[in-house]
Amino acid sequence: xxxxxxxxxxxxxxxxxxxxxxxxxxxxxxxxxxxxxxxxxxxxxxxxxxxxxxxxxxxxxxxxxxxxxxxxxxxxxxxxxxxxxxxxxxxxxxxxxxxxxxxxxxxxxxxxxxxxxxxxxxxxxxxxxxxxxxx
Numbered sequence: 001x002x003x004x005x006x007x008x009x010x011x012x013x014x015x016x017x018x019x020x021x022x023x024x025x026x027x028x029x030x031x032x033x034x035x036x037x038x039x040x041x042x043x044x045x046x047x048x049x050x051x052x053x054x055x056x057x058x059x060x061x062x063x064x065x066x067x068x069x070x071x072x073x074x075x076x077x078x079x080x081x082x083x084x085x086x087x088x089x090x091x092x093x094x095x096x097x098x099x100x101x102x103x104x105x106x107x108x109x110x111x112x113x114x115x116x117x118x119x120x121x122x123x124x125x126x127x128x129x130x131x132x133x134x135x
Contacts, residue, residue, distance in 0.1 A: 003093045004062040011055035018048045
């Protein structure tokens with residue numbers, strides 16, 4: 001498994017967790033919880049969204065995407081600065097060559113997707129496991 005695929009599976013896991021937490025936030029809309037708890041829950045969602053974005057950027061960087069394109073997509077101005085911000089993570093992830101548990105986790109993510117898929121979502125049976133067949 002390439003580092004890029006591992007990063008994409010990790011990003012899919014982060015997206016699943018973010019979705020689950022967002023659904024829970026909707027479920028607590030009418031609950032009487034403290035202001036602090038409501039704000040902390042929202043902050044956790046934002047933190048998870050930022051982590052998801054970082055994983056996507058990491059996967060794109062590992063895939064060889066141009067940093068100018070990544071920088072534009074982030075709405076940032078200096079590609080060298082953006083690349084520098086991700087340099088340590090790219091270096092660490094570049095050395096990862098195999099992760100058996102990530103491949104097994106792909107099936108769980110596909111099952112989660114099937115359970116939660118709406119009519120407007122892509123009609124795919126194995127959106128994550130199909131990554132394992134790419135390389």
